[in-house]
């Protein structure tokens with residue numbers, strides 16, 4: 001068996017090389033298929049590995065409550081919201097919460113000015129509890145205090161990116177920035193958290209909660225987000241259920257109505273991302289299997305041509321004693337080698353492509369190719385070679401020696 | 409027991425309504441170490457005869473016994489085995505593998521015997537030096553003259569040490585000088601014990617052989633032993 005395989009590979013390789021360019025074109029379908037799957041898998045795997053890590057670092061005890069309006073309602077102009085009453089309700093009626101804070105976002109990324117410098121940044125109001133919930137502390141100065149909010153002081157805490165964008169000094173404490181036409185004194189500079197999923201987590205301006213409320217004016221319409229940490233992770237589900245029941249009652253939802261809010265955990269967030277990535281992988285997998293199919297048909301086509309071209313050679317081999325399996329093996333191995341070589345080229349190309357894409361997108365995590373992808377890519381291309389090679393090989397093996405010899 | 413025994417062998421081709429009788433009830437026995445020449449006009453059935461002898465083709469009717477075994481009941485793989493071990497075929501058009509050099513061509517039948525590369529090389533080199541081609545082993549068939557190609561083909565037929573050598577107009581494409589060289593080689597092979605069967609048009613060749621079989625319209629017309637001429 002080993003002997004036959006060796007001999008067939010030897011002759012298959014020489015005939016592949018004899019038609020170098022044609023062989024390359026033949027296997028191009030496989031090359032493209034494998035290259036695309038490997039580049040996508042290497043990118044998504046790198047991405048999901050780094051997302052996993054970052055989401056874990058968000059803290060597994062966190063819950064985020066936000067309003068949720070189905071697309072249908074949104075088009076009708078209805079929008080759900082969470083209010084301060086909801087916050088008070090949760091704070092007073094749910095047990096097991098370690099810390100809780102509301103977040104009030106400015107309607108859209110807003111302008112921050114300092115002297116002649118302007119920057120766009122994420123601006124929101126929150127309470128002193130935010131630092132415990134998010135584990136985000138000031139490295140210079142201090143965070144928002146309870147009194148800042150109560151007295152609606154015009155102060156703010158900024159992230160590192162905002163400081164650089166506005167060309168503020170290393171120690172910006174005491175400087176002033178302009179937000180929505182009002183002047184705010186910088187009282188703190190936040191620890192740098194780096195980027196996550198391409199989002200700069202240091203590009204933010206935090207105002208005292210009530211200051212933000214007054215800045216936004218019409219309080220009735222404002223929609224807040226509530227962040228909280230649970231004291232005991234085992235209580236996570238209970239806390240969640242309790243909040244859900246409370247909010248449904250408060251919002252007057254009937255038994256059949258859908259929630260008009262969402263309660264999210266970090267784990268769910270990572271699940272969501274993984275789902276997206278899996279969907280991408282499946283879609284790409286579908287495209288790739290089509291391209292492998294096309295590649296396989298290409299190989300079958302050329303192998304059939306090759307059998308016809310070499311009919312006389314096959315006749316000669318049979319005349320000097322080649323048995324059916326010798327000929328079958330020779331053509332099968334040739335098809336197998338063709339597609340495996342295509343698979344290998346595709347592997348290298350896909351890796352290079354993935355690396356190139358990852359490098360050209362700033363802050364994209366490094367790619368990683370899992371072993372299963374390599375094994376699958378080569379396995380599938382091998383399979384394609386065998387499946388599509390069997391017909392031409394059988395055709396060659398079944399030729400009658402004298403007919404093959406006489407073939408012109 | 410004869411080495412080769414044909415009993416009422418016929419080969420018919422149906423061309424439309426017409427039936428071409430390439431062989432028409434042939435009986436012949438050939439003994440081991442015979443030296444036979446088949447002669448006859450073009451289309452008389454010589455090549456058909458050789459192809460059946462060489463287990464490349466099947467007769468329409470009749471029985472063929474080789475070494476006492478009925479060839480007609482053998483499977484395709486058993487026939488391949490016989491072609492590989494018992495028969496060395498030499499064709500008018502050489503039939504070398506075009507992409508393989510002389511050495512590889514000669515080694516090819518040994519692959520089907522499962523002989524490893526190292527030993528294949530030794531055996532093939534022996535066969536090639538037997539036909540005086542040691543210095544052309546790495547030439548492709550297209551880089552060889554007609555005579556050299558036929559010598560490679562002979563080396564390929566010899567390398568498996570078959571008992572029977574079948575040559576269908578081996579010198580049909582060669583000049584007279586090369587023809588003489590090749591016939592000398594056949595004479596040697598015969599005297600070494602091979603059974604040699606040659607199809608030819610040329611009286612020059614036929615006279616080397618011990619037995620002359622004349623064919624006509626798919627039948628044996630005359631079968632006679634002849635005086636040994638120009639002994640090797």
Ligand SMILES: Nc1ncnc2c1ncn2[C@@H]1O[C@H](COP(=O)(O)OP(=O)(O)OP(=O)(O)O)[C@@H](O)[C@H]1O
Nearest residue numbers: 421423428429430449450451452453454455456457
């Ligand atoms: N495949 C075939 N189909 C139909 N007829 C065939 C076939 N092969 C041979 N024949 C016919 O059989 C007859 C014998 O052919 P064969 O090749 O045996 O002749 P030959 O004696 O070798 O002639 P030559 O000396 O020209 O080589 C011829 O009339 C030929 O036309």
Ligand SMILES: [Mg+2]
Nearest residue numbers: 454455456576
């Ligand atoms: Mg002929």
